[in-house]
Amino acid sequence: MLNIVLFGPPGAGKGTQAAKIIEKYGLVHLSTGDILRAELAAQSKLGLEARKYMDKGELVPDSVVIGMIESKLDQNPEAKGFIFDGFPRTTAQAKALDELLSRKKTTINLMLALEVEKDELVRRLQGRGKISGRTDDQDINIIENRIHVYNRETAPVIDYYNNQGKFRAVQGMGSIEEIFGRLCDAIDRMKN
Numbered sequence: 001m002l003n004i005v006l007f008g009p010p011g012a013g014k015g016t017q018a019a020k021i022i023e024k025y026g027l028v029h030l031s032t033g034d035i036l037r038a039e040l041a042a043q044s045k046l047g048l049e050a051r052k053y054m055d056k057g058e059l060v061p062d063s064v065v066i067g068m069i070e071s072k073l074d075q076n077p078e079a080k081g082f083i084f085d086g087f088p089r090t091t092a093q094a095k096a097l098d099e100l101l102s103r104k105k106t107t108i109n110l111m112l113a114l115e116v117e118k119d120e121l122v123r124r125l126q127g128r129g130k131i132s133g134r135t136d137d138q139d140i141n142i143i144e145n146r147i148h149v150y151n152r153e154t155a156p157v158i159d160y161y162n163n164q165g166k167f168r169a170v171q172g173m174g175s176i177e178e179i180f181g182r183l184c185d186a187i188d189r190m191k192n
């Protein structure tokens with residue numbers, strides 16, 4: 001199996017690049033942001049609970065997202081591999097993911113971390129906010145808080161994978177195709 005964590009701050013291009021990677025490598029896409037937004041649209045109990053955090057730019061509690069990932073892994077027993085997009089976002093989530101995968105006799109092969117300057121993150125998120133209707137992209141205070149929460153709670157996940165020798169930094173500035181090329185190079189180097 002090929003299991004990749006696609007990592008980076010809000011607006012780094014995780015969702016954009018994940019769509020291209022799954023097409024090229026035939027992996028299953030697991031985006032906690034997408035799953036949470038689907039729950040929100042369905043007005044499920046989980047979605048209504050998650051909204052309280054997402055609307056402030058805070059992280060949804062670990063127990064909620066870990067449970068979501070576990071059920072998605074169970075729903076895809078034949079997968080060639082997974083791309084984890086926006087997960088793990090805390091060290092507790094990273095540890096839980098390792099445990100879930102080891103029960104399935106597999107592991108994370110690579111963590112690809114997109115590096116993008118803060119001004120560009122804000123520009124991209126505000127751009128998306130104008131067309132997507134996502135409320136968390138439309139308010140500069142929420143965007144600033146998401147970046148702050150990333151630096152405080154999510155960036156330490158880099159150390160977790162670096163200690164396992166799985167962390168690769170990828171320049172996330174430039175065109176979508178240029179960045180995709182860099183990600184593919186890193187994946188192909190790891191496979192060969």
Ligand code: B4P
Pocket residue numbers: 009010011012013014015016017032033034036053054057058059060061065085086087088089093124125127128136146172173174175176179
């Ligand atoms: P996510 O859905 O993961 O939101 P994101 O980080 O903003 O998305 P992403 O990084 O994929 O967007 P992209 O750059 O592709 O999370 C939303 C919320 O859900 C979180 O704030 C949190 O509350 C909650 N949540 C999710 N997962 C969680 C977890 N594990 N634990 C707890 N809470 C969790 O796209 C941004 C824009 O940039 C797009 O418009 C795109 O077109 C554009 N873009 C991309 N690449 C570009 C490029 N190279 N040049 C120019 N524009 C580009």
